[in-house]
Amino acid sequence: xxxxxxxxxxxxxxxxxxxxxxxxxxxxxxxxxxxxxxxxxxxxxxxxxxxxxxxxxxxxxxxxxxxxxxxxxxxxxxxxxxxxxxxxxxxxxxxxxxxxxxxxxxxxxxxxxxxxxxxxxxxxxxxxxxxxxxxxxxxxxxxxxxxxxxxxxxxxxxxxxxxxxxxxxxxxxxxxxxxxxxxxxxxxxxxxxxxxxxxxxxxxxxxxxxxxxxxxxxxxxxxxxxxxxxxxxxxxxxxxxxxxxxxxxxxxxxxxxxxxxxxxxxxxxxxxxxxxxxxxxxxxxxxxxxxxxxxxxxxxxxxxxxxxxxxxxxxxxxxxxxxxxxxxxxxxxxxxxxxxxxxxxxxxxxxxxxxxxxxxxxxxxxxxxxxxxxxxxxxxxxxxxxxxxxxxxxxxxxxxxxxxxxxxxxxxxxxxxxxxxxxxxxxxxxxxxxx
Numbered sequence: 001x002x003x004x005x006x007x008x009x010x011x012x013x014x015x016x017x018x019x020x021x022x023x024x025x026x027x028x029x030x031x032x033x034x035x036x037x038x039x040x041x042x043x044x045x046x047x048x049x050x051x052x053x054x055x056x057x058x059x060x061x062x063x064x065x066x067x068x069x070x071x072x073x074x075x076x077x078x079x080x081x082x083x084x085x086x087x088x089x090x091x092x093x094x095x096x097x098x099x100x101x102x103x104x105x106x107x108x109x110x111x112x113x114x115x116x117x118x119x120x121x122x123x124x125x126x127x128x129x130x131x132x133x134x135x136x137x138x139x140x141x142x143x144x145x146x147x148x149x150x151x152x153x154x155x156x157x158x159x160x161x162x163x164x165x166x167x168x169x170x171x172x173x174x175x176x177x178x179x180x181x182x183x184x185x186x187x188x189x190x191x192x193x194x195x196x197x198x199x200x201x202x203x204x205x206x207x208x209x210x211x212x213x214x215x216x217x218x219x220x221x222x223x224x225x226x227x228x229x230x231x232x233x234x235x236x237x238x239x240x241x242x243x244x245x246x247x248x249x250x251x252x253x254x255x256x257x258x259x260x261x262x263x264x265x266x267x268x269x270x271x272x273x274x275x276x277x278x279x280x281x282x283x284x285x286x287x288x289x290x291x292x293x294x295x296x297x298x299x300x301x302x303x304x305x306x307x308x309x310x311x312x313x314x315x316x317x318x319x320x321x322x323x324x325x326x327x328x329x330x331x332x333x334x335x336x337x338x339x340x341x342x343x344x345x346x347x348x349x350x351x352x353x354x355x356x357x358x359x360x361x362x363x364x365x366x367x368x369x370x371x372x373x374x375x376x377x378x379x380x381x382x383x384x385x386x387x388x389x390x391x392x393x394x395x396x397x398x399x400x401x402x403x404x405x406x407x408x409x410x411x412x413x414x415x416x417x418x419x420x421x422x423x424x425x426x427x428x429x430x431x432x433x434x435x
Contacts, residue, residue: 001048001049001102001423001424002046002047002048002057002097002100002101002102003046003047003048003101003102003104003229004044004045004046004101004103005023005045005046005047006021006022006023006043006044006045006046006058007021007022007023007041007043007044008020008021008022008041008042008043008044008060009021009022009040009041009042010040010041010042010061040061041061042060042061043058043059043060043061044058044059044060045057045058045059045066046058046101049423049424049425049426051426052344052424052425052426052427053345053425054345054424055067055069056068056069065083065087067079099232100231100232101232102222102229102230102231102232103229103232104224104227104228104229105227105228105229105230106182106226106227106228107177107223107226107227107228108158108177108178108226109157109158109177109178110155110156110157110158110160110177110223111155111217111219111221111223111228111230112154112155112156113154113155113217113218113219113221114153114154114217114218114219114327114331114413115150115152115153115154115155115160115215115216115217115218115331115335116216116217116218116331116334116335116338116413116416116417116420117215117216117334117335117336117338117339118148118149118150118162118213118214118215118216118335119148119213119214119339120143120148120213120214121208121211121212121213121214122211122214123197123211124143124197124211125342127197127198128349128352129142129143129144129349129352129353129356130142130144130352130356131197131198132195132196132197133195133196133197134146134164134193134194134195134196134204135193135194135195135196136169136171136191136192136193136194137191139169141166142356142360143195143293144293144353144356144357144360145166145167145291145292145293145360146164146165146166146292146293147164147165147166147292147293147294148162148163148164148213149162149163149165150162150163151163151172153327153328153331155215155217158176158177158178159174159175159176159177160174160175160176160215161173161174161188162174162175162213164193164204165292166292166293167291167292169190169191170190171187171189171190171191171193171204172187172188172189172190173185173186173187173188173204173205173208174186174187174188175208175212175213177226178226181209182225182226183209183212183225183226184209185205185208185209185212185213186205187203187204187205193205195207212224212225216338216420217416218237218331218412218413218416219237219416220237220416220419220420237411237412237415237416237419238408238411238412238415239411239414239415239418239431241403241404241406243418243428243431244401244403244406244431244433245430245431245432245433246403246432246433246434246435247277247397247399247432247433247434249273249399249434251268252268252269252270252273252399253266253268253269253270254270254317254318254399254400254434255317255318255319255320256268256269256270256317257269257270257271257290257297257315257316257317258271258290258297259271259272259275259288259290259371260288260290260366263363263365263366270315270316270317270397270399271288271290271297271298271315274298274313274315274397274432275288275298275371275372278298278300278311278313278372279371279372281302282302283300283301283302283309283311283372284301284302284303284372284373284377285299285300285301285302285370285372285373285377285378285381286298286299286300286370286371286372286373287299287300287354287358287369287370287371287373287378288369288370288371289353289354289357289369290315291357291361294336295312295340295343295350295353295354296312296313296314296336296340297313297314297315297336298311298312298313298315298371299311299312299313299350299354300313301373301378301381303381303384303388304391306388306389307388307389307390307391308381308384308385308388308389308390308391309391309393310343310347310350310390310391310392310393311392311393311395312337312340312343312392312393312394312395313395313396313397314333314336314337314340314394314395314396314397315333315396315397315398316329316332316333316336316396316397316398316400317400318398318399318400319400320400326400327407327409327410327413329398329400329401329410330398330401330410330413330414331413333396333397333398334396334413334414334416334417334429335417336396337394337395337396337417337421337429338417338420338421340394341394341420341421341424341425343392344390344392344425344427345425347382347385347390348382348385351378351379351381351382354369354378355375355378357369358370358375392425392427393427393430394421394425394427394428394429394430395429395430395431395432396429396430396431396432397432398431398432398433399433399434400434401431401433401434402433402434402435403433403434403435404435414429414431417429
C-alpha cells in the first residue's frame, strides 16, 4: 500500500521552470508529467507498510535514499543493509512498483461502496489516549471512552453522517465533500463538543475539518478528507470456506453479545462462551474491554516460549437466532477488527489503555474488567515485551455467519478486512462462526 506524498519533477526545455514539487492530490499530475518526454521524476517520498509495520521511504535521482524513521545506530545499520539489498537486487522491476502505487484522486462524491470502518485522524492516533480530551457542557472525558460510527452502511452523494459516541453522550456530525476547501465537517445534533489535544483546543467539528477522520471502504479504497486512494489492480474479494472455523454454540444465546447488560451478568452470551474457550486454551490475561472506544471485546494474552501471543477478539451478536446471509452481521465486526490494527505497533499504549479502562469503568456491581488475571499479570506482560516479540491475532466471533451458507456480499466484506490487515500489519483475520 505504497502511497506517494511528494513527487519532484524536472522539466526540460523551459528556462523559467526547471523543477516543480507536487504533493497530495497533485501527485497524480506529477506522475503523468513524468511519463512525457519533457519531464523526469527527480525525487519521490511516501509511506507504506513492510513486515507488518508502517514505514516511510524517499529517494532521489542522484542516488540518495532516506526514511523519517527514528531509532538507534544499530537500527540505522540494519536499515542500510535492507536498503542495500534492495538496490542491488536486479530482479526488482521498478516500473511495477509505480504501477501498483496508491494514487490519490480529489473527489467531490463518496464511492458507491460499503463503509468498512471510520476512525480518528492519524494526528490523534499518534498521541496518548489520556492526553486527548473531549469537553461538552461542563463535563470532560478522555477520547478513549468515545468511538466513531457511521450512520449508514453505504455512502452515497457527497455527504456522510457519522457519530462521536460514548456510553451516555452522542454527537451527530456530517462530512461533506466539495466546496472551496474540498471537504468540511459540521455538527448537526447533540452537545457541542470541544477537543483538547496538546496545545490545541477547539470545536471538534473545526478540528475534524482540518484533520479529517479516516474512512476505509470494502472495495479497498481509503478516504482522507477529499483524497481517495484505491488499488490500481482489480481485486477478487472472496474468502474461501476453509478460512472459517465453525464452533458449537449449543447453550449460547447468539442474539446476546456482551457478558454484562446493565447489572445483569449473562453466562450464556457470545462473549462469555468465547472467554471460556480462551481460558481453557491457557491464556493468563483475559480482559473484557467491551465498551465505547474499545481495543477489542476481549483482549487475551498468553506467554509462549519465544513470543507473547496477543489475541484481539471481536464478538458480534446476530439479529436472528439462526445463522444466515445478513450483511449487517458482518460489517460492524469487520470494522472493529480493522480499527484494532493500530494496537500491534502500540503494545505499551494498549496496556495503558486497559489499565485506564479498569479504573474508569469500575462499577459497584462490577469491580473489575479482568475475567482472568489482574493488573499485576498485565504489568508482567508489559515488562516481558522488552525481551520477547509480540504476535498479534485478529479474531472475529460471529455465530450469525454460516460456513456453509456465506453470501457473496459477506465474503467480500470479510475478504476486504482480511486484505487490509494482511497488507498493513501482516496478519490474517481469524473467523469463528457457525456450521
